[in-house]
Amino acid sequence: MLYRETGQFKISYAADQSVFPIAQDRWFVSLIIVIAIFVIPVLASEYLLQAVMIPLLIFSLAAIGLNLLVGYAGQLSLGTGGFMAVGAYMTYKLTTAFPDINIIIVFLLAGLIAAFVGLIFGIPSLRIKGFYLAVATLASQFFLLWMFNKVAWFYNYNSSGTITAPPREMFGVVITGPMASAETRYLVTLFIVIIFAFIAKNLVRGRLGRSWMAVRDMDIAAEIIGIRPFQTKLIAFAVSSFYCGLAGAMMVFLWLGSAETEAFSINESFNVLFMIIIGGLGSILGSFLGATFIVGLPIFLTNAPQLVGLSMPIDMQKHIEIMMFGSLIIFFLIVEPHGLARLLQILKEKLRLWPFPY
Amino acid sequence: MIEAESAPIQGEHKEVLLDIAEVSLAFGGVQALSDVSFDIYKGEIRAIIGPNGAGKSSMLNVINGFYHPQKGTIKYKEEVRKKMSPHKAASQGISRTFQNIALFKGMTTLDNIMTGRILKMRRGLLWQALYWGPARNEEIINREIAEQVIDFLEIEAIRKTPVGKLPYGLQKRVELGRALAAKPDLLLLDEPMAGMNVEEKEDMCRFIIDVNEEFGTTIALIEHDMGVVMDLSDRVVVLNYGRKIADGTPDQVRANQGVIDAYLGVSHSN
Ligand SMILES: Nc1ncnc2c1ncn2[C@@H]1O[C@H](COP(=O)(O)OP(=O)(O)OP(=O)(O)O)[C@@H](O)[C@H]1O
Ligand SMILES: [Mg+2]
Numbered sequence: 001m002l003y004r005e006t007g008q009f010k011i012s013y014a015a016d017q018s019v020f021p022i023a024q025d026r027w028f029v030s031l032i033i034v035i036a037i038f039v040i041p042v043l044a045s046e047y048l049l050q051a052v053m054i055p056l057l058i059f060s061l062a063a064i065g066l067n068l069l070v071g072y073a074g075q076l077s078l079g080t081g082g083f084m085a086v087g088a089y090m091t092y093k094l095t096t097a098f099p100d101i102n103i104i105i106v107f108l109l110a111g112l113i114a115a116f117v118g119l120i121f122g123i124p125s126l127r128i129k130g131f132y133l134a135v136a137t138l139a140s141q142f143f144l145l146w147m148f149n150k151v152a153w154f155y156n157y158n159s160s161g162t163i164t165a166p167p168r169e170m171f172g173v174v175i176t177g178p179m180a181s182a183e184t185r186y187l188v189t190l191f192i193v194i195i196f197a198f199i200a201k202n203l204v205r206g207r208l209g210r211s212w213m214a215v216r217d218m219d220i221a222a223e224i225i226g227i228r229p230f231q232t233k234l235i236a237f238a239v240s241s242f243y244c245g246l247a248g249a250m251m252v253f254l255w256l257g258s259a260e261t262e263a264f265s266i267n268e269s270f271n272v273l274f275m276i277i278i279g280g281l282g283s284i285l286g287s288f289l290g291a292t293f294i295v296g297l298p299i300f301l302t303n304a305p306q307l308v309g310l311s312m313p314i315d316m317q318k319h320i321e322i323m324m325f326g327s328l329i330i331f332f333l334i335v336e337p338h339g340l341a342r343l344l345q346i347l348k349e350k351l352r353l354w355p356f357p358y
Numbered sequence: 359m360i361e362a363e364s365a366p367i368q369g370e371h372k373e374v375l376l377d378i379a380e381v382s383l384a385f386g387g388v389q390a391l392s393d394v395s396f397d398i399y400k401g402e403i404r405a406i407i408g409p410n411g412a413g414k415s416s417m418l419n420v421i422n423g424f425y426h427p428q429k430g431t432i433k434y435k436e437e438v439r440k441k442m443s444p445h446k447a448a449s450q451g452i453s454r455t456f457q458n459i460a461l462f463k464g465m466t467t468l469d470n471i472m473t474g475r476i477l478k479m480r481r482g483l484l485w486q487a488l489y490w491g492p493a494r495n496e497e498i499i500n501r502e503i504a505e506q507v508i509d510f511l512e513i514e515a516i517r518k519t520p521v522g523k524l525p526y527g528l529q530k531r532v533e534l535g536r537a538l539a540a541k542p543d544l545l546l547l548d549e550p551m552a553g554m555n556v557e558e559k560e561d562m563c564r565f566i567i568d569v570n571e572e573f574g575t576t577i578a579l580i581e582h583d584m585g586v587v588m589d590l591s592d593r594v595v596v597l598n599y600g601r602k603i604a605d606g607t608p609d610q611v612r613a614n615q616g617v618i619d620a621y622l623g624v625s626h627s628n
Contacts, residue, residue, distance in 0.1 A: 012498075013498050013501040013502065013505070014494070014498055017497060017498070017501065199487045199488075202486060202487055202488065202489035203483075203486055203487055205489070206486045206489060206493065206497060207476055207479045207481070207486060207496075207497075208483065208486050210465070210469055210472055210473050210476065211473070211476060213462060213464060213465050213469070214462045214465070214473050214476075216462075216464065217461075217462035217463050217464050217465065218460055218461070218462055218463075220424075220460065221456070221460035221461070221462065222462075222473075223443075223444045223445055224422060224424065224444045224447075224448060224454060224460075225448055225453070225473055225474055225476060225477070225536065225537075225540065226444075226445055226448035226449055226476055226477035226540070227445070227473070227476055228445055235483070239483075282464070
């Protein structure tokens, strides 16, 4: 009885076009944001922040980025890891060359460079689609990692070949590097992710989002109503890569502290792709759900057996994890391409009619 | 409301909106159009008819820049067109619907119709990212126009339904809505009533007449149902095997022996 739209009449198109037209959704999301900002940093342990919350948020951002490209614009990409690496390595280069520039600004600049790289690698989408485009983006993944490995300039010629987050402050608080506390890094991550999640939502509910979906659903018809498909796809590649680049930068500077190219391998690309398939293609909320699921499941499988007093060997956990991912991906691809987000929506529709479904 | 960007000129002297002269189009060995010439007056409903494979859809595709004729000239709004693209045609006020529905299946009715407004929306990426100020105003203004179209076509109830889930007849209506949302000067309709039941056909006829009369939109219409064609159109051009075989008022065309033969499948050797 609580989840109702009854009585909530939209008196203006502005209200009807808002991000959460139903008041309960608005309250619920506000509540989650308030909890995330005020409650979690106080209650959560260092472990929970470092092992769950920070990666969950960073992968959500990467998943949003990929979802803009795959779910909204319909261009399959396996280059996510490569674009994330661009963001990370460019942040490293920029902040070591210009230590005085605020690190958040550096993240954004690195994101812009990633956007440009994404745009270049999006050019084949003019000619090729679907599977073949995925293979082309796979090539970009391998090329970028190879480059960051081979060209020592990218890691400042250090002998280990790793990039390490140097200490950077904002408002007198250390937010990157070994001295930065998990709470601080969590909060910085959270703010960036909230802002860019809203920006993504704004983009997809406006003209650009409709152009992306039009090109996805039928590019010929899109052209006939005046959309330029190629330009639209390139913008999708650029915006998507910006998000992935930003996520890559945050991964090294707000989460791992240091990384090699290995951290951005093809496995990461697939991981993020699985997140949007399970969470829901073409849904910002789904990107969060998918990231939560994929980041959370291994942790759950590690801890759950112990909680009920069982012990499960590590390799068995891995196998269960892989089997679950595999079967879920097949399930969602075949049965429900809109993923968890869609299941949640169905649940809400049921709830709206409950307890009188007719 | 949804009136065309410029009003029609009434009176004896008809203004030519589109003039097609000796257009030929071939696909490899298939001659889809051979030396076809006809014109469309501003404000009229012009039907294009002919048996299957006559080249009617190809003609529309030429008009909206999707196909490029090998020969001939096309004059639109007093200007001879050079290289054409669908995108450019759209920006010059040409909208269309397709013989096989070409909607964006994953999007709602409202979003589909809003895509018809895309060329009228100008705000850049950053404004859209903020969804604030000019970008938000632009959304609202264009939403109002989309809502007028939705009212006009009486599809309020399916506003938020993904079009892939709609029955065929309604999809055709939404597709018309998307074309109308652009407030076209020239509206090209490729068999808008194909596959509809009588009631749906009547609705569609009413919409077409209303668009033409209330908003002065010029319409080029392909239709197989002769009753509909004779009722709706001001003038009819008849194609057969890529050639024009008749052109005139519905009565003139109906009485034309060549047309009767073409429809009866009689070979006409002259
Ligand atoms: N893209 C294309 N490639 C090759 N041939 C084509 C193409 N488009 C049309 N044709 C050919 O051109 C001829 C005219 O086709 P068109 O679709 O214009 O006919 P139509 O009058 O619209 O027929 P219908 O009533 O069946 O829709 C046909 O022989 C068709 O096979
Ligand atoms: Mg046809």
